[in-house]
Amino acid sequence: MNMTYIDAILTTVVYLCSSFALFFIGKYLYQIFHRGYNVKEELVEKDNLAFALAHTGYFIGLVLAIGGIMMGETEGILIDLMYIGIYGIIALILLNLSIIINDKIILRKFSVKKEITEDQNAGTGILEGASSVATGLIIMGSIYGEGGGIDTVLIYWVVGQALLILTAYVYNWITPFDVHEHIEKDNVAVGVAMAGAIIAIGNLIRHGLMHDFESWYITAENIAIDAGIGLIFLPIARLIADKILLPGRNLTDELINQEKPNIGAGIIEAFAYIGGSVLICWSL
Numbered sequence: 001m002n003m004t005y006i007d008a009i010l011t012t013v014v015y016l017c018s019s020f021a022l023f024f025i026g027k028y029l030y031q032i033f034h035r036g037y038n039v040k041e042e043l044v045e046k047d048n049l050a051f052a053l054a055h056t057g058y059f060i061g062l063v064l065a066i067g068g069i070m071m072g073e074t075e076g077i078l079i080d081l082m083y084i085g086i087y088g089i090i091a092l093i094l095l096n097l098s099i100i101i102n103d104k105i106i107l108r109k110f111s112v113k114k115e116i117t118e119d120q121n122a123g124t125g126i127l128e129g130a131s132s133v134a135t136g137l138i139i140m141g142s143i144y145g146e147g148g149g150i151d152t153v154l155i156y157w158v159v160g161q162a163l164l165i166l167t168a169y170v171y172n173w174i175t176p177f178d179v180h181e182h183i184e185k186d187n188v189a190v191g192v193a194m195a196g197a198i199i200a201i202g203n204l205i206r207h208g209l210m211h212d213f214e215s216w217y218i219t220a221e222n223i224a225i226d227a228g229i230g231l232i233f234l235p236i237a238r239l240i241a242d243k244i245l246l247p248g249r250n251l252t253d254e255l256i257n258q259e260k261p262n263i264g265a266g267i268i269e270a271f272a273y274i275g276g277s278v279l280i281c282w283s284l
Contacts, residue, residue: 023062053122103128130199164201
């Protein structure tokens with residue numbers, strides 16, 4: 001075994017250790033930003049599925065955000081570790097702020113904390129988790145690449161959050177029912193379906209951002225094209241789920257017009273959005 005190979009292994013171990021360190025910092029930052037939640041009580045004492053879904057979404061978002069830092073060309077291990085530390089802490093703070101912002105705006109018509117901790121509403125939990133995943137994708141795209149700085153990361157994050165909020169409004173507009181009303185009624189199927197739309201747009205925003213920074217105009221153009229196509233595709237994807245992926249049944253009836261909402265139908269609708277976003281990214 002030559003020294004170059006040994007150096008490569010040692011470098012990989014250092015990067016992995018720094019990633020794990022960021023992950024554990026993110027775990028404790030969650031408790032600082034969200035003092036209303038007792039993680040141990042919700043997960044292992046109350047067996048709260050709604051909280052587990054929301055918290056797992058946060059962890060996925062955390063991994064995606066860290067991934068944006070770890071990818072890209074190396075500038076030497078010391079400089080890389082400095083960047084990992086600086087941008088890692090920024091990413092963790094932005095991810096936690098996003099949860100607070102999205103809870104207050106996307107799910108503005110009811111108390112998310114009450115729905116998750118008291119009612120154990122899995123539909124609300126999976127939607128909060130999806131918001132974290134989408135934000136993690138946006139942060140990944142914001143940090144990836146060369147030529148930008150902290151200012152570009154912050155501006156990209158703000159734009160990304162605005163587009164996620166717009167997605168929630170568009171989704172509520174294209175559905176023939178009030179999404180908030182049915183999620184508050186513990187309708188998991190509706191929560192799953194909307195979660196798919198949020199993640200799909202987050203993935204498209206990531207694709208628009210994930211390049212070396214050249215100019216604000218080029219970046220704005222990329223985001224506008226990717227997110228614009230995604231928003232236009234939302235009603236098309238819902239139609240595909242209704243007429244093709246769920247044959248012989250009306251999607252709206254399966255989600256809200258029966259005694260037990262069809263979670264499977266919600267999963268199919270969510271897949272239509274996420275699968276479509278992946279195909280759009282591959283095509284652009």
